[in-house]
Amino acid sequence: MRIDFTKMHGLGNDFIVLDGRVHALPPVDAAFASALADRHTGIGCDQLIVLEPSMDADFRMRIFNADGSEVEACGNATRAVGLLHGEPARIETLGGLVISTPTDGGISVQMGKPRFDWNAIPLAYAMDTHAMPVAWEELVNPIAVNVGNPHVIFFVADPYAIDMARIGPMIETDPLFPERINVNVAGITARDAITLRVWERGAGLTRACGTGACATAIGAMKRGLVDRRVTVTLPGGPLVIEWREDNEIVMTGPATEAFRGSFDAADFGAHIRIAI
């Protein structure tokens, strides 16, 4: 069974997109997703994105991290599939409904409303998520925000001075976070500017994380460090994040189609049922 794919990225956070709205796909499970995502033996990506028909929206977007885990939200992939769709789209995700709109600056996405309760992050036990009384080495007193998926944010003087490859996985897998966590280290450079690096749950250090930019901007706004519209600059480039008066988060930035191709599903261990 041959499967068409589109390779896309948002600021270098890269995706394999499979469009199940137009082609039959084999069942996508963790093993198939991680085999495709492998950069040595697969096609390679940070996230596998699967589009399916939806009863409640224009289509459904499923998101698999490179380790195969299926998750609730992906900001950069939402812009990428928004570009692919070519017109405004209401997109169903495990994290809720998101709305993408093509704009002059790329694609704008209404990402939903942030959540701050400890059990909505989720954390393992009750805690003030605005200034968490926890530390991992020099990373102290983070804020936790759920923007469809879970994030913890540390404000530091220089995000590039943090050894994320070492400390990121320690925090990601700490028992405080029963569903693991995306780890953000951010520096405030002006009332409207943040520098950010993200260790992504299930994918590691990526060039950009859209939900990380949203969660970090909201965390900084909640602490009064920045205004309600801010540019978040990641290693792959900038995103503009706005926290509207109606509590909706809006992310705007570019998306890119890199190339199209096809592969044989059996090469990646897809379990294809043959009807007889």
Ligand SMILES: N[C@@H](CCC[C@H](N)C(=O)O)C(=O)O
């Ligand atoms: N790269 C994404 C986030 C992908 C999911 C994340 N790793 C998670 O496990 O929640 C983005 O652009 O938001």
